[in-house]
Amino acid sequence: MSTFPPPAEELRVLDHELAQLDARRTQLLARRAWLVSVLAEQRPPTPVRSAGPPPASGPPPAWGPRPRAESSPPSVQNVLLVLGGLLLTVAALAFTLVSWGHMGIGGRSAVLGAVTLAALGVPVPLQRRGLTATAEAVAALGLVLTVLDVYALHRVAVPDADGAAYTAIASAVLAAVWAAYGTALPRLHTPLPAAVVAAQLPLFLGALAADAGAHTLTVALLATVAADTVLALRVKRMSVRGTAGGGAALLGLIALTTATGLSWTAADPAEAARAGALLLAAAAIALGAALRTPHAPLSTACAAVAGLATVLATGGVLRTAVPDTWTVPAHLLCGIALLTVVRTGLPLPVRRGLAGAAAVPVGVALLWTLPNLLLSVAGLARWADRTWAGTPRLAHLDAPVTAGPAVPVTLLALAATAWTAHRLIRADEPRRAWSATAACAAPVLLWSALTALPLSLQLPYAAALGTHTALALASLYGATALARAARPHLAWVLLGCGLTSAAGAALLSLATQPATFVVLTVLLAGCAVAAALHTDGARRAVLACAATLWATALTVAAPAALDLPPHRTALVVLAVPVATTLLAARLRTLRVAVPLEIAGAAAAGLAIALSVGHAPSLALTLALTGVIAAATALRPDRRPVSYAAGALFAAACWVRLAAWDVTAPEAYTLPVTALALAVGFLHSRRDREASSWTTYGPGLAATLLPSLIAAWSDPHWLRPLLLGLAALALTLVGAHHRLQAPLALGGTVLALVATHELAPYVVQVVGAxxxxxxxxxxxxxxxxxxxxxxxxxxxxxxxxxxxxxxx
Incomplete structure (x- = not known):
């Protein structure tokens, strides 16, 4: 039988064991930190003594508990060295710039020079003793002191020298001195990167001191970038390569931006060619880096910069030789020409970068054409407010100034580029998604070019109307052909383009009556035939709904041409839901029949809206719509439509009663109640377990509740009497047949009616x-x-x- 210690004793034991685990973990972490520091300094570890305390400068013991160390010895050492170097640097700056005691600038310079030589020489014995980190800190201090020496020399020897020229010479000297110092002491990590940083200044500051122009300054920057690129590619030390690469990227960006500005502000081809030469030089440097670097992402980035600089250079020259509206197409042409490198033997990362650079002018050109394209389609909507105003001279009313033929030409070039890209990459299995995107973009761009053509060329009304109508039909039947060729994505794309053009043509046809009827008839026939030719249910449904839309538009336009009022037009519009109901009944595909019926219901809603202003016509329209819904509900799969038919019939009755100035609520509610009770009775015959609240509750409440409200405000005795008798009858029927709904509703209404009728007499008796x-x-x-x-x-x-x- 096992026994357990008391809770206090067990808690003490657990705390003791946990403390031992913490001490063990702290010991292992300290040992690990020491081993890491030993490996970093590349010296053999000191053997651990088996007994006795370790020496003060040695590693921590391998065994035995000790206080927890919150930081490793190397990190403490680095912090101390960095802080010491910073403090010495601040002291040197204060000594040089603020002065020390009564010593002049010359004396300070001499003292500072001596201290500099000492700081640069001390790292040598420190490295011999293995104090590498301390040597690094002292060497960094020595580099800072050399900068102060240069400043002191300027103040003592050449105080009147030009600042930019002196800084250029001084930075070159410092770069050479630091490079020699770093080469002599290769174990120091700071001097060589510092020499690279100093080497970024001499050429640019020298050109600036010589009052050179923007072109010469850019040449100086590019020369420095070229030197940095060579260092980044040839030198093996990572710190130097990273510093040189960073300098090349920064100065290269400045040079590229400056050269681009010179190209865009050039007034003639000669000046643009000078700026283009600078851009091509930058492109050559970037391309050389892309070809030499083994890192694929960096190679791609450099190639992209090279390609973009090439496009800017050639496009800038073409810009000065063409009108302003052709500036974007000129750069697009250069970008398309750059795409030819995709099929060359260049490395794959380089080809990707050049292709990405070519995509930039393509995207810019697409964004540039977008406003004109939107205006070409959306601008036609202005005819909705000027229906049948007469044949205009131009198709687009009050259109702003456009870019002219440059827009469709640009879109055609983009379409050709997209199709070419599709043909080039369609056999590449990993990039099949890109091939599909290019294949879908090509017809959209071609359609966009043809859509923008009437506005760009300012075509007359008839030509623009014919263009939009023909483009709509061509797109619809192109979608049919692509669907038969098993290209569903392209079929959907062309279908969307065709319907958009159809909408534009329909809006544009509103200018005159003949154009309206001709275009709507053509669109109706085109959509109907295209729907019949399609085999896919979804596309057939879309085309069927579009055909219903054009048919509805025709049924609205025909009465309007005969000057019929809207409530008469509503009766004509009802022909559309009748036709869709009959057609849907013959179709066996639910994916087509259901959207077609929904489109017909929308047309019926339009008919109801048109007849709202005339109550008799509204009642007739509602009744006819109810007949259509009831006919639809005769189909076994459309039984739920019967509820909509009942609601429409009830609404028709209510509107007719309102037109006859009937105010009695029973006239509105009794037909609904009778119909609902009949439906409930049939439902109860089929389902014996159905609750009376489901079968009879809605129908009874439809009359009892409105009548009760009216009875409470009725000063006469007939309505309360009849309502009370009806409620009594319902109560008896419910009690006899054991039905909750008639019993509860009838009894409640009977009690409330009796209370309302007896209340005055009760008040009189209570008052007496x-x-x-x-x-x-x-x-x-x-x-x-x-x-x-x-x-x-x-x-x-x-x-x-x-x-x-x-x-």
């Missing part, structure tokens, strides 16, 4: 009694209720159970 009698009667009533509370509860439970057993 003494004032003490009502409180006395209330007290007696409370006593009686309290005396028979239990019996009343039992009776209530029996009544609840009786109601629960009813249907």
């Amino acid at each position: 009694l003494p004032r003490w009698l009502p409180p006395a009667l209330a007290g007696l009533l409370l006593l009686g209720v309290g005396a028979t509370y239990e019996q009343r509860l039992r009776d209530a439970r029996r009544l609840r159970d009786a109601l629960g057993r009813m249907h």
